[in-house]
Amino acid sequence: MRRNPAADTAEVTAPTMPPTETAATESHPAPGGAVLWPLYVGAFLATFMFSVSNIAIPAVKTALGAGDSASALVVGLFSAAFASGLILCGRIGDRFGRRRLFTLGTAALVVISVAVGLAPGPAELLIARTVQGFAAAVMMPQILASIQHALNGTERLKAISLFGAFSGVGTVGGQVIGGGLISAFGDQWG
Known part of the structure; x- marks a missing residue:
């Protein structure tokens, strides 16, 4: 059997693979838990604000004189605005910055929540x-x-598990804390 002299001098190299997602993230360390806490608090707030209104409906009816249809819309309009804005706001966040939109959405949620509590009538509510x-x-996606x-x-x-946990606790917390606030302050609204 004849040997090829060129093969003896040729270097053996492994095929070069393109960088993988794992290699790319190793150069940028993943954020720690402390960095993610504002996101979890945001998940809590969004679900809390949704569910607290279910408990507040009787107080809203009494204090603001809201009828049955207006009371149903208190929950329905939040849900409709939330659902219709998710995809659009997710895309805007991809384009203009997730942190910027998260901050804007969180600030708006807090300010508007004060406006909800101070609403003088059903239309404003x-x-x-x-x-x-x-x-x-704006915030959730x-x-x-x-x-x-x-x-x-x-x-x-x-x-993602913590996101789900905080969202669930927000939903339950809205019911429990909302019930406690209504019990403490009676039927006063605002």
């Missing part, structure tokens, strides 16, 4: 609840997109 739902829609973009593997799974 319905307008404020609609804007409040849209503010939650930025949370999941930020987690998806920044984390991989088990860290991503942990972060």
